[in-house]
Amino acid sequence: MSPASAAGDSGNPALPASPAALASPAEAADALRRSVARQFGRSLHIRTLDTGSCAACEQEIRLLTAPHYDLHRLGFFFTPAPRHADLLMVTGPMIRAFDIAARKTYEAMPGPKLVVATGACALGGVYQPDAFTHGTVGETLPVDVWIPGCPPSPLALLHGLLVAVDRLAAKVRDLTFTRSGGDR
Amino acid sequence: MPLWFARGLRRGVVTTRYPARPDPSAAELPTPPAFRPDALTRELADRLSLVCPSWALTRNGDVLIFDAGACTACGRCREAAPGAVTASGEFELAATDPAHLVKRIPLLGEGP
Numbered sequence A: 001m002s003p004a005s006a007a008g009d010s011g012n013p014a015l016p017a018s019p020a021a022l023a024s025p026a027e028a029a030d031a032l033r034r035s036v037a038r039q040f041g042r043s044l045h046i047r048t049l050d051t052g053s054c055a056a057c058e059q060e061i062r063l064l065t066a067p068h069y070d071l072h073r074l075g076f077f078f079t080p081a082p083r084h085a086d087l088l089m090v091t092g093p094m095i096r097a098f099d100i101a102a103r104k105t106y107e108a109m110p111g112p113k114l115v116v117a118t119g120a121c122a123l124g125g126v127y128q129p130d131a132f133t134h135g136t137v138g139e140t141l142p143v144d145v146w147i148p149g150c151p152p153s154p155l156a157l158l159h160g161l162l163v164a165v166d167r168l169a170a171k172v173r174d175l176t177f178t179r180s181g182g183d184r
Numbered sequence B: 001m002p003l004w005f006a007r008g009l010r011r012g013v014v015t016t017r018y019p020a021r022p023d024p025s026a027a028e029l030p031t032p033p034a035f036r037p038d039a040l041t042r043e044l045a046d047r048l049s050l051v052c053p054s055w056a057l058t059r060n061g062d063v064l065i066f067d068a069g070a071c072t073a074c075g076r077c078r079e080a081a082p083g084a085v086t087a088s089g090e091f092e093l094a095a096t097d098p099a100h101l102v103k104r105i106p107l108l109g110e111g112p
Helices: A003-008 A025-042 A056-063 A096-108 A154-164 B003-011 B024-028 B042-051 B076-080
Strands: A044-050 A076-078 A087-091 A114-118 A145-147 B033-035 B057-060 B063-067 B085-087 B102-106
Touching: A025 A044, A044 A056, A044 A096, A056 A087, A056 A154, A087 A096, A114 A154, A145 A154, B033 B063, B042 B057, B042 B063, B042 B076, B076 B085
Parallel strands: A044 A076, A044 A087, A087 A114, A114 A145
Antiparallel strands: B033 B085, B057 B063, B063 B102
């Protein structure tokens, strides 16, 4: 944020407290992460990266810009260049032949930046690690948010993007995927 | 005034209100399974882990380990054991740590 706009937003909750006011480095890191998420919550540019997916994830990502989901109303935009992107949306099982390209794409993005692993392949589901694939995106890139699904529906993608910018809470941690006999 | 504008006004807004309100189409999405621990035997857990095509289900002792990140919501476990497995209906599954997606389902405890 430029000094001029910072002065205009006096008392901006997005700005972290001064480092002296924070007790520990972990607390400072958390405050910084939250302030970055708040900045991104207003406008975020997404670059998609296909690392060997079947294109079903791309099809669902493409639907986000359709009138029914209308991604732009939430301040998210797609950009064709990693140099303009804040968030890298990675699909596919991260084939080993793509290592250099994935790293170059990540390094070309200006910081701060987020990485979202999208789909079951990217989360280690469909392909086991072998000579051709890593089997998961986390092996090559530092992933911030993981979106399951094969493919993840546009609603699931929306939820994942809003989790990435701290506008919605990730609730999967509290789900048990069990159901007692009385239900249903 | 073009007719499509009046028609759009009459039919209402087509865009989902998703983050603010639930989307009606979410009920039709394929979702990962939910298990009934009181109906899951070891033998059934082994059968389910063989049926799963994406290595989302493994049995470890008396616990069925379910990786919701690896699950493709194909429904084969539901078909194999309709009494013990149902659709969970959960689609908001984004996680900030992949460990949050790995669930431990307790089994009934009786051997085959």
